[in-house]
Amino acid sequence: MKNFLKYTLAALVGSSLGLTSCDLDEYNPSAGNQVITSFDTWKGLTTYCYSPLATQLYSVYDFLSVAEGGTDMWLCPSGQRDYAKQLIYYDGLTTNTNASNKLFKQAYSAIASCNSVVSHADNVQGGTEEEKSKIVAEAKTLRAFYNLLLVTYYGPVTLTTEEVGNINTAPTRNTIEEFYTAIVTDLKEAAAALDNTPVDGNYARVTKKTALGILARAYAQGAGEGLTEDGKSYWQRAREVAEDMITNSSAYNMYLYDNIDDLWAQENNRNNKEALFIASGANTTISDFANGNYTKNNLFTYTVCNPNKLTDLYTRSDKTNYYLGRTNNATFAPSQYSINVFDPSWDRRWENTFMTAFGMFSMLEPNWIGPYSGSNTCVTLTPPLIKKYGLDTKFTGKKIYPYVDMTVIEGGAWNQYVPTGVWPKGETSGDATKLMQVKNVYVIDYPVDLDDSRFAIVMSKEPRTAEQKAESPYFTINIDDLFGSSEYSTEYKTEEFDGTNSYQLYPSLIKFNWCYNGSWGSALNTKNGEVMIMRTAEIYLIAAEACQQLGDAASAAKYLEPLRSRAARPGVNVPSLGTVTEDVILDEYAREMAGELNRWALLKRHHAFETRLKLYNKRAAAFFNPDKHYVRPISADFLNQIDNKNQYGDNGYGTTPGKGF
16 A cells, blocks of 8 residues: 555544554654564554554444445434435435545554554564464454455455555555455465464454454455355355354354343443454453543444433433433434334344333432432323323323432442342332342333333334323333324434324434443443444354355255344244245344444445335435445545545545546
8 A cells, every 4th residue: 555545544534543643653664764673562553453443433423324324224313314314315425424534544544554564574573473473464354354344335446455665646446356355365364373362362352253254244245246266256255154154163262142132231241252353342452542541432322312302201311311321312213124124022132122112210329319219210190291191091190110220330430320220010119129130221121011110101113002002101102103204204203293202212222332330431421332343143144145145045044043043032933934035134134233334235235225225215215326326435535635536536426527447
């Protein structure tokens, strides 16, 4: 890669990564014609290979909107219907759209560091050959990962594989095939050098299963481009890698939980056994690289709605919600397809994905918010509330009690709010000895019983009549009633339809909300959990996907069944899959991987935008142009720094004479 791309782009994102120009001069070996010979200094450079993962890509909204927006699964809710519309709906998407602009720069900045690690390994004095080999393999794994991001989201841009002493302000593009060849080569070499033990025993660092997992993903993505290797399609290669990982899972230390609840249990967030690749939290040195500052993840503030929009019924403000955290952004809501693809009658992935029941909390110790049954923890159903929310008059004077009890652990950088337990249904004594322990306080068993007085608001996937709603002490919202705006039938409604503010609520993705000691950041609006960039279930999905594309539907079903079986409710039979078609594969990805920053790439490799958007995201379909929207726009900052902007092209977004390829 040319130094221009490597260092100038790194500088462009320096502020977002906490880097200064001095940092770049110190850590990039070619800066100032310096060569790193110290093993410790060289090894320390790998920190910058990892840094965008936890500090930006998997902790703030930008990459989420790039990787999940513009698909069949996600919309803007009514209160934020134009938020990030450029990426959610392709409406006004251009080269200076912030999120796609940032991703381009962040990927190239990280690749610069990876290149420096690889190219200067032979100059390093100290350390064993095994140590140096593993560190180089780390850098190659990460370089391949970032290159895969670039070629997936931006198409044939510039491939970086070497360092050049002179600045090149006239970069040229590489082909799609050249990108994937480089990615595959890096990952094969990395997998050969890595083992199951990460460098320094730090589980935030990549291992053999990481390299192989990304290789399977890369083959699947490249298969959508029609690529082959040694006469075999990339679908066949994806199948081979995925099947090898599944068959020899113990040899790779790859694990699949046999219960979906364990996968998303709060106590399993750190060092999750199913993770192949993570963006780490504060317990690991990789994300703690900048002056001791740990990762501050605010994704949950975008994905979880604010139940306090019904302020007379859910009375706890998000500014003091020590249970949910501050859900003040609320911009990222599931489409009706994302909801209907689940069958909660058997599939517990539904409530492990979406929160649809909202209760308040008590705080017995310390007594910050008053007694268990006081006005700060309970809501008394007065006649006006009964009338407004369509409840039976038999509930007049009754209370909605807390769902969970929270406590606070003080003394660290930030207060930590942790659950002491969940109040059993019907238990209203406030006796702490009655509290139950659950795996995840955000996972609410579905369906909520009709007589459960621990919830103020319940969203029902199955439509209930007004008479059925009245039989519950909580306010019932039929999820289907939230959809059907006047402009696009697939959009959320933007005005009251039932005399309340229910139109501002939505089933809320909870995969980025954590609630354990060590997970809370500042001001209730940041969390510090670990995000799984890749996990074992994706390997099963890739195996199934490849088999289906190769015409082996029976084998595809074999790889989907373990994911479905572990999600089944106790005592409930899993429905038969039938013949596994491409749509079945896309549906299983939706159920298993909802919100995990891979949907756009999946639809791209199946060339499915045209067919699925018009069914499930009609607003996006109205703006989608297949001539340009199969790639994101090239960064405006990058284009403005080079001399051959017009020749390089902007991927067809109208700021240059041509798209560039």
